[in-house]
Amino acid sequence: MSYATGEAAILALIQTCSGFDTTNTSQSKWKMLNSGRASGYVILRPGKFTVKALSMGIKEYTWVTMIQVWERYKNDGTAVASLISDIAAITATLEANRFLGLGSSVILRSRILEGSDILEMWTKGSGPQWLRQDITLEWAEEVAPIFVE
Secondary structure, three states, X not given: OOHHHHHHHHHHHHXXXXXXXXXXXXXXXXXXXXXXXXXXXXXXXXXXXXEEEOOOOOEEEEEEEEEEEEEEOOOOXXXXXXXXXXXXXXXXXXXXXXXXOOOOOOOOEEEEEEEOOOEEEXXXXXXXXXXXXXXXXXXXXXXXXXXXX
């Protein structure tokens, strides 16, 4: 497997949450925030990763996927409540799918490490245009490298 396969599986899970589909979720594509009409968006991006040798022929890759949850800022209070609701739905979905929908023979485990503070995202000094909260998701897989020498 690869990081890209795991991130695609995470995106597919998020797209099962109410209010999210292929039109307001992406992998590292932020321009959709400028052109879309949805009130909420999710953008995934790679985070750090570690590699641990389990044996001479097996390694454990532990990946981090950063899940940015964006909410268009229109009204005081309403935007925050909507963002909190989206975060709750996404975290519940991820916690219920600890193998990311790929099965335990592919994914060893996944877990939410943390959520960030809610950030106010400003545009040209006219006040907040977006609210954003990040979810840090860690997931691991075993890999048997193919040696060429």
